[in-house]
Amino acid sequence: MKAATGLEDVVVAESEICYIDGTKGILAYRGYPIEELADNATFEEVVYLLWHGKLPNKTELEKFSKGLAQQRNLPKPVLDLVLSAPREAHPMDVLRTAVSALAFYDPEAEDSSLGANLRKAGRLVAQTPTIIAAFNRARNDLPVVEPLKEKSLAENFLYMLAGQEMMSVLSRVLDVCLVLHADHDLNASTFAGRVAVSTLADLYSGVTAAIGTLKGPLHGGANTRVMQMLLEIGELEKVDGYIHSLLERKGKVMGIGHRVYKTMDPRAKILKQYSKWMSEHGCGPLWYNMLTRIEGIMQKEKGLDPNVDFYSASVYYCMGIPLDLYTTIFAMSRMAGWTAHILEQFADNRLIRPITEYKGPLNKRFVPIAKR
Numbered sequence: 001m002k003a004a005t006g007l008e009d010v011v012v013a014e015s016e017i018c019y020i021d022g023t024k025g026i027l028a029y030r031g032y033p034i035e036e037l038a039d040n041a042t043f044e045e046v047v048y049l050l051w052h053g054k055l056p057n058k059t060e061l062e063k064f065s066k067g068l069a070q071q072r073n074l075p076k077p078v079l080d081l082v083l084s085a086p087r088e089a090h091p092m093d094v095l096r097t098a099v100s101a102l103a104f105y106d107p108e109a110e111d112s113s114l115g116a117n118l119r120k121a122g123r124l125v126a127q128t129p130t131i132i133a134a135f136n137r138a139r140n141d142l143p144v145v146e147p148l149k150e151k152s153l154a155e156n157f158l159y160m161l162a163g164q165e166m167m168s169v170l171s172r173v174l175d176v177c178l179v180l181h182a183d184h185d186l187n188a189s190t191f192a193g194r195v196a197v198s199t200l201a202d203l204y205s206g207v208t209a210a211i212g213t214l215k216g217p218l219h220g221g222a223n224t225r226v227m228q229m230l231l232e233i234g235e236l237e238k239v240d241g242y243i244h245s246l247l248e249r250k251g252k253v254m255g256i257g258h259r260v261y262k263t264m265d266p267r268a269k270i271l272k273q274y275s276k277w278m279s280e281h282g283c284g285p286l287w288y289n290m291l292t293r294i295e296g297i298m299q300k301e302k303g304l305d306p307n308v309d310f311y312s313a314s315v316y317y318c319m320g321i322p323l324d325l326y327t328t329i330f331a332m333s334r335m336a337g338w339t340a341h342i343l344e345q346f347a348d349n350r351l352i353r354p355i356t357e358y359k360g361p362l363n364k365r366f367v368p369i370a371k372r
Contacts, residue, residue: 018185022260038270043178050340071126072147075105087139091328092215098131103204120203121339128335132328133160180267183337189213193338194345198352210338220327225254226313239293255310256298264305271311283318
């Protein structure tokens with residue numbers, strides 16, 4: 001049996017949640033093309049779609065959105081935990097720990113029925129932005145902002161982060177980013193979550209495993225690395241030399257290439273438009289011009305295209321979001337997809353237990369310690 005390194009191209013589950021055609025650059029949630037959802041849907045609509053398999057009508061959406069908004073406050077012990085975290089702690093570590101701690105104060109934590117899991121998923125989607133914003137305020141010696149009991153998730157997050165309501169256009173930009181990041185089939189973090197609950201561990205355990213997996217720079221941490229690269233280069237005129245030098249050293253250009261897509265990531269196409277818009281409306285052209293220059297070099301030299309992380313970096317930066325919060329925003333969005341997959345796993349569960357191809361020695365004889 002030949003091992004598939006990294007489980008590449010190995011089908012390990014059937015799912016009705018997300019469709020990807022990497023050759024044609026197609027991404028769809030529950031059959032809806034990502035382009036249509038990004039142009040027309042709110043994040044709350046997408047969350048409902050991922051969990052329930054259909055778009056909500058007006059009444060359903062109003063009830064659903066109101067229900068999420070009413071659950072944004074954290075249990076006081078969890079808020080105290082977030083506020084007591086070291087200032088230098090990585091925000092993803094704080095998020096992972098706080099989400100795990102939420103299970104202590106949820107009376108339904110060990111109830112894995114569909115109804116209980118849907119309610120827990122709702123609390124997690126509602127409370128994740130509160131965790132992120134509260135930690136960022138606390139580490140900057142700013143008072144924590146009480147979450148709004150209305151407004152969209154995107155509007156509320158920016159409000160809690162800044163301490164004041166932001167321009168509605170910025171909330172819409174963030175809302176689109178959340179839609180684009182909400183799910184992506186069996187990516188590493190989603191797979192980790194499904195593996196965890198396949199043992200019949202609870203939903204909080206699955207989500208905690210997913211958050212830990214997302215932290216890595218080869219997954220959710222990539223867009224932070226993209227922005228760090230742009231800041232290091234600093235000037236458009238230095239892009240060519242920097243990238244060619246990096247390629248000569250066999251270095252990796254973050255945000256470029258994707259395991260699944262053989263063409264440009266459809267999410268990157270959408271984010272490229274928003275990156276350009278941000279450059280034309282207050283942020284200035286530098287970051288967008290640098291990104292398009294890097295994109296051109298990588299297409300010419302390696303035949304590789306941008307992925308979702310490439311242009312999202314400049315969008316977040318132009319919104320004034322700290323670099324180390326980028327991955328937590330990814331998690332804030334992907335909470336919808338993780339929980340959708342966990343619900344699906346519970347609905348038709350089988351323990352996920354692959355095998356390895358052993359390459360070590362055999363038939364070795366034990367030698368007593370005195371003779372070693």
